[in-house]
Amino acid sequence: MPDMKEKYDQLQQVIEELKDQPGALMPVLQKAQGIFGCVPMDVQKIIAEGLGVTLSEVYGVATFYAQFTLEPAGKYIISVCMGTACYVKGSQKVLDKLSEELNVPVGKTSADGLFTLNATRCLGACGLAPVMTVNEEVYGRLTPDDIPGIIAKYRELG
Amino acid sequence: MENFITLTIDGVKVEVPAGTTVLEAAKKAGINIPTLCYLKDVNAIGACRMCVVNAGGRGLQAACVLPATDGMNVKTNTPEIRAYRKTLLELVLSNHDKKCLTCPRSTNCELQQLCRDLGVENGDAFAGTQNVYEIDDASPSIVRDNNKCILCRRCVATCDKVQNVGVIGAVNRGFVTSIESPWNLKLNDMACINCGQCITACPVGALYEKDSTKKVWDLINDETKHVVVQPAPAVRAALGEEFGYPMGTSVTGKMVAALRRMGFDKVFDTDFAADLTIMEEGTELVKRVTEGGVLPMITSCSPGWIKFCETYYPEFIPNLSSCKSPHEMLGAVTKSYYAEKAGIDAKDIKVVSVMPCTAKKFEAGREELAATGYPDVDEVITTRELAHMIKEAGIDFNMLPDEDFDDLLGESTGAGVIFGATGGVMEAALRTAYNLITGDELDNVDFDAVRGTEGIKEATVKVGDLDVSVAVAHGTGNASKLLDMIKSGEKKYTFIEVMGCPGGCVTGGGQPIVSAQTKLTCDPKVERAKALYGEDAGKAKRKSHENEQVKKLYAEYLGTPNSHKAHELLHTHYVKREKYSK
Numbered sequence: 001m002p003d004m005k006e007k008y009d010q011l012q013q014v015i016e017e018l019k020d021q022p023g024a025l026m027p028v029l030q031k032a033q034g035i036f037g038c039v040p041m042d043v044q045k046i047i048a049e050g051l052g053v054t055l056s057e058v059y060g061v062a063t064f065y066a067q068f069t070l071e072p073a074g075k076y077i078i079s080v081c082m083g084t085a086c087y088v089k090g091s092q093k094v095l096d097k098l099s100e101e102l103n104v105p106v107g108k109t110s111a112d113g114l115f116t117l118n119a120t121r122c123l124g125a126c127g128l129a130p131v132m133t134v135n136e137e138v139y140g141r142l143t144p145d146d147i148p149g150i151i152a153k154y155r156e157l158g
Numbered sequence: 159m160e161n162f163i164t165l166t167i168d169g170v171k172v173e174v175p176a177g178t179t180v181l182e183a184a185k186k187a188g189i190n191i192p193t194l195c196y197l198k199d200v201n202a203i204g205a206c207r208m209c210v211v212n213a214g215g216r217g218l219q220a221a222c223v224l225p226a227t228d229g230m231n232v233k234t235n236t237p238e239i240r241a242y243r244k245t246l247l248e249l250v251l252s253n254h255d256k257k258c259l260t261c262p263r264s265t266n267c268e269l270q271q272l273c274r275d276l277g278v279e280n281g282d283a284f285a286g287t288q289n290v291y292e293i294d295d296a297s298p299s300i301v302r303d304n305n306k307c308i309l310c311r312r313c314v315a316t317c318d319k320v321q322n323v324g325v326i327g328a329v330n331r332g333f334v335t336s337i338e339s340p341w342n343l344k345l346n347d348m349a350c351i352n353c354g355q356c357i358t359a360c361p362v363g364a365l366y367e368k369d370s371t372k373k374v375w376d377l378i379n380d381e382t383k384h385v386v387v388q389p390a391p392a393v394r395a396a397l398g399e400e401f402g403y404p405m406g407t408s409v410t411g412k413m414v415a416a417l418r419r420m421g422f423d424k425v426f427d428t429d430f431a432a433d434l435t436i437m438e439e440g441t442e443l444v445k446r447v448t449e450g451g452v453l454p455m456i457t458s459c460s461p462g463w464i465k466f467c468e469t470y471y472p473e474f475i476p477n478l479s480s481c482k483s484p485h486e487m488l489g490a491v492t493k494s495y496y497a498e499k500a501g502i503d504a505k506d507i508k509v510v511s512v513m514p515c516t517a518k519k520f521e522a523g524r525e526e527l528a529a530t531g532y533p534d535v536d537e538v539i540t541t542r543e544l545a546h547m548i549k550e551a552g553i554d555f556n557m558l559p560d561e562d563f564d565d566l567l568g569e570s571t572g573a574g575v576i577f578g579a580t581g582g583v584m585e586a587a588l589r590t591a592y593n594l595i596t597g598d599e600l601d602n603v604d605f606d607a608v609r610g611t612e613g614i615k616e617a618t619v620k621v622g623d624l625d626v627s628v629a630v631a632h633g634t635g636n637a638s639k640l641l642d643m644i645k646s647g648e649k650k651y652t653f654i655e656v657m658g659c660p661g662g663c664v665t666g667g668g669q670p671i672v673s674a675q676t677k678l679t680c681d682p683k684v685e686r687a688k689a690l691y692g693e694d695a696g697k698a699k700r701k702s703h704e705n706e707q708v709k710k711l712y713a714e715y716l717g718t719p720n721s722h723k724a725h726e727l728l729h730t731h732y733v734k735r736e737k738y739s740k
Contacts, residue, residue, distance in 0.1 A: 041341060045738055054318060055738070056327030059340035063330045 083122030255305035268361035353462035354516030354667015392578030400545035411560020429570030436702035461521035462658025489534030514666035540668025572694030580662035633660035
């Protein structure tokens with residue numbers, strides 16, 4: 001894991017590389033999201049100054065696209081499918097159970113920084129409905145009762 | 159030769175230069191196409207779809223961004239288009255706080271006007287969820303009420319493109335999109351320059367000035383206070399519009415009568431202080447030129463410009479004239495010279511400024527502007543607020559006689575009057591600087607090169623043996639361009655006038671609001687400036703140093719321009735400000 005200074009150096013390098021190309025804001029934000037795992041205020045200020053655009057513009061783009069997050073995400077990103085098939089098979093109950101078990105509202109990260117809970121559109125695994133993913137791992141045919149066990153497994157991994 | 163094209167709009171043939179939009183061409187053909195997000199020279203993004211027309215293409219097209227082409231046949235008002243626009247308005251209303259009766263923009267709201275013109279019958283045709291926003295009234299100048307916002311982005315374009323400030327923008331996506339500062343910070347926590355140009359761009363009541371009328375009524379009604387009022391030059395050039403006078407009508411005499419009837423104890427004139435400013439600033443300029451001071455010297459009358467310079471170009475702070483702005487000078491002189499003359503304790507005198515400006519509300523709160531130990535100016539109201547107070551007081555403005563300002567601090571020359579238009583301070587300064595440097599008087603006092611609405615104006619003026627190179631910029635976006643050219647060494651000047659608002663004070667953020675439809679064919683910058691230049695031309699005295707009451711003030715109290723006493727009362731200093739305060 002690079003330390004913070006290295007991350008900021010990396011960001012400056014990205015800005016230097018891209019600043020003269022038109023529409024540099026999107027690729028710079030994408031790289032920044034990759035480097036920091038999110039684009040918090042100080043990172044957005046550096047981007048605004050580096051590219052000569054206003055902070056309002058950077059923030060506007062960062063909040064428009066779902067791929068950018070303003071706060072750091074958890075180590076495990078849980079995405080519960082809210083597509084039609086999963087929804088009729090009870091994914092809302094799964095989501096509610098997760099929210100209760102992790103004590104975190106949808107879209108937010110748990111206090112221990114381990115889990116970020118998201119509701120997503122169709123994941124394309126309708127045959128396994130209701131479905132959720134934890135990072136790259138897929139869990140299908142879920143019931144709310146399955147949730148505590150799954151979460152416990154990740155808590156043990158830390 | 160300009161290339162002309164001919165097109166037909168609603169059966170009317172019209173010839174226009176190539177590059178004209180269908181919206182502009184229609185106006186020329188005598189056809190009004192309704193608009194909402196469009197603002198001439200500022201915002202043409204085809205977003206609101208109100209101006210859709212049938213130009214024979216696929217679907218309806220937005221006229222504000224549709225170039226007119228030769229032989230084009232356009233229909234702007236078919237039953238289909240009318241139904242389409244009506245539905246659009248109903249959709250806008252579905253997420254609009256419809257408290258029109260108490261809205262500051264009622265009767266002057268573009269959305270309200272369109273709903274009436276286009277015959278919208280049901281404001282709740284698409285009733286459903288509405289976003290609820292907290293009102294941001296932390297700024298001393300500007301209130302933002304997103305519950306009224308229709309997301310047209312005219313304010314965003316004005317703040318960013320015209321003023322080069324950009325402290326608001328569209329945030330989030332879809333139904334929850336809103337116009338905000340980053341991280342939902344309040345405007346007051348951003349590097350907003352308080353110019354209020356966003357207010358004059360807003361079609362609805364989502365942006366308006368922080369109200370000071372109640373405080374002013376309280377002062378007037380306080381028997382223990384001696385309340386002095388002063389209106390800025392540009393107020394008289396626009397106040398009449400609020401009472402049905404055509405744009406460009408000067409209403410100086412009626413304005414004075416109204417102020418007196420409202421109950422102010424003295425009606426002094428900021429124009430007097432404009433003449434006083436010229437005496438101080440002209441002397442400062444001559445000193446800088448002859449004694450090797452920092453050049454170019456830049457004017458300091460506009461508080462929006464000052465805050466812009468302090469925040470975005472702090473390296474130019476030494477270039478700013480140390481002169482306070484005219485109304486602050488008048489406040490300081492009122493609480494010292496006038497207080498002594500009238501035998502009133504300065505603590506019992508309250509000064510109210512009527513300004514075309516929302517940034518003056520911020521300026522009045524600057525702690526360093528308190529020469530007598532009390533604030534130089536206690537309250538600031540805009541031209542719009544004054545109009546409101548006159549109506550509230552039941553004064554029939556149109557029936558008022560013309561009255562004169564009170565003596566002592568009420569006389570002004572033509573030079574003081576033109577302060578309200580871009581280039582006016584420069585022209586006034588040149589008229590007096592000529593006398594200061596050469597000892598002679600100018601025969602022709604008109605400096606046409608610094609008049610007009612071009613963003614940056616330049617001139618080289620012969621003053622005796624000296625060639626004085628001057629520049630004028632209005633709108634902080636134009637000021638940025640000018641300062642960047644000076645920084646790069648591309649340009650060199652001796653004296654620069656900057657006004658924070660495009661057009662100068664006549665089109666300041668506190669002036670009566672002109673609709674986007676009116677601005678399509680009429681430029682308030684030009685029309686209102688005419689009122690001031692007309693008043694100047696009609697004055698017997700047109701040079702600040704000829705002002706008898708100003709001369710008397712120096713003879714009896716201040717001594718000479720830039721004297722120790724003048725410095726104490728009439729000059730100030732500036733601070734570097736952070737772009738990101740949080």
